[in-house]
Amino acid sequence: MLLDGQPVKSCITRLSAAEGKRVVTIEGLASGENLHPVQEAFLRTDALQCGWCTPGMILGAVALLKRNPNPSDADISAGLNGHICRCGTYPRIIRAVHLAARKGGTA
Ligand code: FES
Numbered sequence: 001m002l003l004d005g006q007p008v009k010s011c012i013t014r015l016s017a018a019e020g021k022r023v024v025t026i027e028g029l030a031s032g033e034n035l036h037p038v039q040e041a042f043l044r045t046d047a048l049q050c051g052w053c054t055p056g057m058i059l060g061a062v063a064l065l066k067r068n069p070n071p072s073d074a075d076i077s078a079g080l081n082g083h084i085c086r087c088g089t090y091p092r093i094i095r096a097v098h099l100a101a102r103k104g105g106t107a
Contacts, residue, residue: 002062003017005022005066026055026059037100038062038096040103041099045095047089047096048089049087050087053085061079064076065097071098073094080093
């Protein structure tokens with residue numbers, strides 16, 4: 001999840017750490033029926049992993065693109081470094097982040 005725009009591991013974040021902060025989960029990224037540009041890019045590039053990894057990668061990518069709207073492959077790898085799983089779709093995740101960057105993924 002994102003706490004005031006910063007990615008944190010929701011499973012080890014104390015509730016008290018979220019007090020007074022803006023919490024965004026994967027469910028909160030979309031705007032009604034409209035997916036966030038990063039969600040859309042992951043869908044279009046088939047960059048999907050399991051139900052734990054995909055939300056983390058997407059939220060991590062959202063935070064990365066806010067810091068760096070035009071990341072290189074190395075920036076993306078470094079920016080998603082906290083996500084340990086690199087199951088088979090990792091090259092597609094990099095493509096998805098580039099696509100989201102071109103589509104305005106910082107929205
Ligand atoms: S995709 Fe989630 S553990 Fe590999």
